[in-house]
Amino acid sequence: MPEPVATARIQGSSKLESSRHADLEAVQRCLAGDREAFAGLVERWQDRIYGAIFRMVRDPELTRDLAQETFLKAWSKLASFQGGAAFGTWLYSIAVNQVRSEMRKRSAKKYGAPVSLEALRGADDERAFDPADAGPGAVEKVATQEDCALLLAEVETLDPDHKEVIVLREFQDLSYEEISAILEVPVGTVRSRLHRARGELRERLSGRVL
């Protein structure tokens, strides 16, 4: 039985680790005054950071702001980066803190606005709707996108702690250890949060999608 999921997880995590040395080298160059090196770091990490924030806040404008602030904070705090953790982990932790800070400001109201399917399609990778993808699985894929809209709407309503682990684990392919380092909680806590989040999603989507 093929295990595409496990393969993706491993590849994702290894990708994170594989860039560690390159990141450290770029950080050293940044500290030496090489601004272009930081530009390279931004290029390397912008999609992941932007995507993670977007999955948490689902507001493109806010996502842009928070992502930009994440990188600017990294730029200003680069000297404090010790290299003990991967640069990506450090960057994710900044992003998560940015989102948390923003959520605290908006704690009185529901986080984010409802997103229509069209908006989701517009915001997400349009390759999912590329006619060139039409083939044996095309119909199933489109159906999956509609399911995704429902799923993301339910993710939106999750408890912030659960949402964080779902996003980092399911959408960002980070390992438990990396999530543990980012969220600064034990691995067991990450695991339990993730299990509860999945169970909650399963219950909410039961009878509609599942």
Added chain:
Amino acid sequence: MTDEFERLIHAELDGEITPDERARLASLIDADPGLAEEARAYRQLGTILRAVPPVAAPAGFADSVMGAAVMADSADGGVAEGDVAGRSNAAPRFRLVRAAPWMALAAGLLIAVAFATRPDERFQSPGTTETAAVDRSARGDSADVKDRAKAVDAGLADALEEGFEAGSELRFRRRVAEQDKERPSEATADAAPQRAATPAPRMPAPRMPAPRKKVGAKDAPAPPATAAAPPESNSAPPRPTPRPTPARKPVTAKSPGAPERTSPPGTAPADTSPAAGEPSTPLAEGDDTASTPDFEKVLDDDRDATRKRGASRDAKRRMPIRYVVFHDVAAAERFAASLSAAVARDAKGKSEVTAERRKPDPGGPDLDDTDPDDTDPDSPDRGSADPGGAGPGGAGPATGGGSERPAADPAASSGRGLAASSARIVARLTIPSARPSVRALLDVPLSDGQWAAAAPPEVRELLARAAEERKDVEDRRRRETADADTADEPEVESERGGVGGGGGVVGVGAGAAAGAGSLSSAAARVTTVEIVIVVVPPPKPTGSKPGR
């Protein structure tokens, strides 16, 4: 059993399930159809989660980040390359930037509330706060400095701009009220040594808005033909580039503030330009040529009225008076309105200005009418302009009440040929001195140098010429003082404080700094200040051209 199922199914979703765990999970599912349904739902959820497409950063995002980083470095100002730690607080907070106007508004409200609610302890009770005020000035109270800077930016600059742009040559004649001259030694004796020992609080050069209409140096008005000219009998050297003032039409209601004049080719057009709209009398600070007899008469009258009021009121509240001299009524009124508006802005709309506008006497000459033919030196316009209304605070006669005093013949006394009878007070504004706009009036040292730093270029040129002319006038005055025929002159000089500064006239020549300090101290002692806006007609050409 359910816990085991949960652990195994999540391990499968995470891709971390071992073959043994997989077999165990299969056995659990086979044994319980409910678990089989749960397993199917979890697997479907996993499928949907994996199907969620990734989100890419928008195009140009990295560039915008780098641009913001560069901005942060620039804002940090001089952080060395590589000193990343030095940029710790330099990253701009874009959403904070969006909130900055609200923060500024909130700060402004707080300041306004603080000013409105704080007891004016700094400006009360001369005997108890004067020393403290001086001490505060000596150590450069930062709050005062900020207040002044804000005042210049927010209020006075606008008002002055109005004056400049109206084509009026604006001149401040700042004079501490009679109490500063006649004040018994009780306050002066206490404060003077401290003032002498402590530097006068100097206002940073006020940032004047650039005039809307630029007038180059070539377009600047020529030196006055008559204002600074010595009497014919005087053997002073001729004035450089004398220019006869062309005849002026009576001012219509359409253009009350800009009497039409024929401008020589190359000069700016009339109406709004200081170079063209006025008769080119550089009323620089301390330029005694601008201390026209009619203006001095107004000052004398005003002083008399102040003295009367002072006996009952100002003894306990030393109210300084600032004279702002205009040539143009409309400009003066605009200045008054601007100053009132500036104070209102300071007070957040709270009405704190006691204004007494002097309307022209219907029977008197038109103040705007500067036609020499219509200016009758004997016309009792100043007295009639003041109906004897209540002064600021409702006490005492108005300033122009010295009309019974015979007007000196300006032409006879100075030979400048000014229309003595048409000088008048346009408005008196009694304003709380704590307001930044007024603090600016009180605290800005109006020496020529200060004005030169603040004024538009064309005004600076005027001031420079005025300084030269003042020097000539000083020389002439000295000669006149030495002359036995000018017996009255020492008294006048003493009362005015002299041309070279000192005395009550502030901002005159070398006495500006000391005067500014004195005014600042005066501002710290009082709760209100009177701004007397005076209009003096521009000098008219006399029959004899000086220097010819």
